[in-house]
Amino acid sequence: MKALCREGVNEVSVERVPDPQILNKQDTILKVGLSSVCGSDLHQISGYIPAMKAGDVLGHEFMGEVVEVGSEVRKHNVGDRVVVCSFIACGRCWYCEHELYSCCDNSNTNPAITETMWGQAPGGIFGYSHAMGGFKGSHSEYVRIPFVDHTAFTVPDGVDDQSAVFASDSAPTGWMGAHLGGVQPGDVVAVWGCGAVGQMAARSAMILGAERVIAMDRFDYRLEMMQRHVGAEVVNYEKVDVDAVLRERSDGRGPDVCIEAVGLECHTPGPQYRLEQLKQQTRVLQTDRGHTLREAILACRKGGSVFVLGVFAGLVDRVPMGALMNKGLTLRGAQQHGERYIPMLLDRIAAGELKTSHLATHPMSLEQGPRGYDLFKNKKENCLRAVFGPDGFSPNGG
CATH class of the missing domain: 3.40.50.720 (NAD(P)-binding Rossmann-like Domain)
Known part of the structure; x- marks a missing residue:
């Protein structure tokens, strides 16, 4: 599949990478609908976030369609349209039970790096260095979602994709x-x-x-x-x-x-x-x-x-x-405890109380990802957010 990868300092490119696979019974595979750049992504491509490697897939603010589910997934089915929290939460550790989801004890698969840096390890996050779990990011055609029953949320029918994508990270x-x-x-x-x-x-x-x-x-x-x-x-x-x-x-x-x-x-x-x-x-x-x-x-x-x-x-x-x-x-x-807020925020978006679609100032295809990052990083063309989607994707919020 195609994915947008960090190749070096201030260098990104679209590459072919292996398709994601179900690794655990609580996983799903998501077909990415929309994936937005985020200001914290810039810290990675600028070289300020440690433990990044050439070829790492970027992106952590996204939504899409479930296309495959693990045998222990209970809340989601193939065909569901979901928004995914950028931070991955197991839903059962002490921190998750206290709604401190970005501090999850079980989702960061490389805790030693951040334990050394910060004394303790936060949870894992999509596309955000090997210090935060080494998970593949969302600037891709498909992505594996661990602990999906706790990390992903069904998008209400009244909320369009362009509004929903920002319930993944910016809004919470x-x-x-x-x-x-x-x-x-x-x-x-x-x-x-x-x-x-x-x-x-x-x-x-x-x-x-x-x-x-x-x-x-x-x-x-x-x-x-x-x-x-x-x-x-x-x-x-x-x-x-x-x-x-x-x-x-x-x-x-x-x-x-x-x-x-x-x-x-x-x-x-x-x-x-x-x-x-x-x-x-x-x-x-x-x-x-x-x-x-x-x-x-x-x-x-x-x-x-x-x-x-x-x-x-x-x-x-x-x-x-x-x-x-x-x-x-x-x-x-804190890093965001999105699982605590996303369902409520989707309801507020559906009710018109919280508007998010205007944030997508530069919709474009994944193939245009390097240009999107250039516009976003260097504040060109009044770019607030570049959002990658299917060919022909265009803003519907204004």
Whole structure:
């Protein structure tokens, strides 16, 4: 079958790879319908995620049709249209029982790598390095789904494919940031990043009752999408003092909840950016750039909450721990516990309460995958998300 593979730093290509096979009784084989790029995929092709190998199949945000099922699969049948959570969950370990699905004890088949890096191993994830299980990704014609009864969810008839695909990762990641960040009715919420996850975090905060949601970015097309499709207030951080704006819009206190939705390759305004890049490239002072994390901690009101949605892999220099401790902040982060949220989010999409289809700005075939990654990585043609599907796939959301 055809698949989009990482061949080296900033190098991807469409290759022929072996077809997936049922390996365990709880597996299914999925014919991929749509598969979206994600900002965290860029960390892999840029060389910041360890344990990537040439030929690894990329992609973890996807939906499709079940074409083969293992003998112990109970919830899905051949022909079912499903959305698949990017993180794989066994459904029965201590972490899954406590709805901490991305921390699953049984889905990462290579735990030693992340145990060495982070002290403990998170769960496995599709197409996201051998440190996270070495699973083949979704930028392919077919993919094996382990623990499918816990990892995949039937798409309601009223939800089209283009809307459903973002219930795989972007929507549950954004919802988790607002939910576990503790957004309450009347709150002022700040979101760093107007990509797909940032937009979903902002919309989720609104649904949970936030009085004001303010989102930061530097690209006009992303700011415009956030304002038009989500309804959040927007700020171009290259043109204003972010901390001053956030204080002015929160009665001088600072936001109640700050959500970082950018991650380890964040941009820093001004000449400081080159220094941040240099420190990151040394892999000594830091492995991840942390400007947005530092800004969120400093901007948040006393007693407030900072939630980290953007992917970080290692070390960040100059984290203001004094501010965190003395301001009494709550700092949380997580990879998405999608199994906890996806059924609810599909219902909200079906009801029109949560809109996702507009995120697919650049639909294209799998054969066009290298171009899709170039547009997405380099912010060309106002690309928010490239989504790979069958030949002739075109956007239906607008």
